[in-house]
Amino acid sequence: MRIGIPRALLYYHYYPLWLTFWQQLGLQVKSSPPTNKEILNQGVSAAVAEACLPVKVFYGHALHLAPQAEFLFVPRLVSAEPGTYICPKLMGLPDMLRHAGKKLPPVISPTLNARCGPRAWELAFIRTAAVLGFGARQAERAWKVAVAEQARYTAKLGEGKTPLDVSEGAEDDDRSSRKALLVLSHPYNLFDDFVSLGLIRRLRARGYRVITAEMLPGRVIAEEAARLPKALFWSLGRLILGAGGYYLRSGGVVGIIHVVSFGCGPDSLVGELLERQARRFGKLPFLLLTLDEHTGDGGMVTRLEAFLDMVEWRGAS
């Protein structure tokens, strides 16, 4: 059996877990290639115009994989931590895809909802495996291996690597004393090199160390998020405001870049709170970069260079 996993949305957070689980059960796992123009175009034409860029990219990856897989793995991601959600669109994603009017293999979509208890994800995976004919024992074993693999991945991110570094096996060259920039974004914007127009590469080429929210320990994020006037119910937003708050308070970076996709609901509010906070602290240069399917290199490079000039000018004075 060949199962297809689109390289989009929270793939960047969870691919070790997802891939390992199915591989352990003996399935052949096929991920889509990194985003390219063709995949993006396919997604843009299949999704409704109002959908945000990452959802369109996801559609593209799913359609790209469709002819090559017997099943598509599209989990219904409701919640990753108790008391939070991720985004309404991720809660409806498998249904949106199924009813998009495209030819697709059967879509496997366990409901992953941490609000239902600490073992909810595990049980959802085991139940899904059962539908495909795998016994509970076998699935539990696969789950344990997958969780360990995921933990190793998270640890590597904690060492200052990006998901791209991990998958490309990049060396530890980034722990030097170079000046650091905090780049805040949902993983599927920033770590998709095509969508982010190679932002991380560009910053590194200019000699900066890139810090992302994923590199901070969960404890720090939780402490910072607890300062919010009301518990934020989007876990990705919590990550952004937590990391942003931490560095605004403690320093240690020379600037903050917030990368959002056009039409992102949660970020329209999260970004507003972040920007207002940054302005009140008033110490760190802040850049908001909005990505959409029409984004060209030119516009971004200009804005980025202007921003970096400001960062460097401040550093010099």
Added chain:
Amino acid sequence: MKVTFPHMGHLHVPLRSFFAALGVETVVPPPIGRETLALGTRYAPEFACLPLKVNVGNFLQAARMGADTVVMAGGVGPCRFGYYAQVEREILRDLGVKLDMVVLEPPQGHWRELWLGLRAITGGADLKAIWRAGKLAWRKLTALDELERELHRVRAREATPGASTEAWRKIVDRLDRAEAVSEVEEVARQGKALLAAIPRREDDDVLRVGLVGEIYTLLEPAVNLEVERVLGEMGVEVERSIYLSDWVKTNLVFHSLHLRDDREEYRLAAPYLGHFVGGHGLESISFTIRYARAGLDGVIQLAPLTCMPEIVAESILPKVSRDVGIPVLTFMLDEHASEVGMRTRLEAFCDLLRERRRRKERFLVGARDAAADLRE
């Protein structure tokens, strides 16, 4: 203390009544207009959904009129509305506008906080007084909703366009001024009579269209460009999936008692959408199915631009529409939406619905004739 609150349809009528009965002074923001939108779009985040922008406009206008406290509802996600108040508070703070915000969060089993919030804005009134004020406000709300349903039926059939809208304004005004439950009952009776007395057209060629979508854009005429009035005056009877009193029942009463009265919506939507997605995304699917089964001619979905739950629904509705056989038209509204643009699309949609109906009738006549031939 001078209390204000965001506009949403005729919500200000029961709210003003509630506070007045408790002796709390209120400032109702001016009706949503150009100025409201201008203020909202200037100070609210560019990509926020429209209701947040209008809220900000309401608050700034109310502050100019002397309001010092905002009362509004909260939420627990995943829809953005649950974090509106926090963002709005930051905006007001940075503008240096002095407005206290009291946010009534839906009690998730904890009634204490809601009770403390209520006490804070009611000047420490006792439970009995709050109950009495609540009862009057509730009756006003249900009366408004009942009469509005009637308004939709009458408007599609009125001989003089605008006659029922004028009657409706009178009714809202009188209900607003009623001071006791008995008075509300009397106004409700008069209101029904007022609507019943409106002269009707000779023909009964009325299309029936269901409105589904996001609650704020459904309930606030200033934001949906008065789509109900425009449709009504085109001879379309409107059915709406959400009335404020139903929403209060489902969300404030049933859910906080851990009861459900929306199982049927989940059951209907299940073949298309297997999980709630926040806001009213799931209801947009289930009500489209309901309206098709009830024989309505079409469905219109309304939502603010970038509304997440409604984008999920919008992505699925084309399939629902084909399966259950009902045309669906979507309007995503923002501060740039124009009445002319909407009217053009509505006219084209109604032409399509009339043509479908004629074809269906011709088909039925044909089938009847064929059956008669067979019998002979």
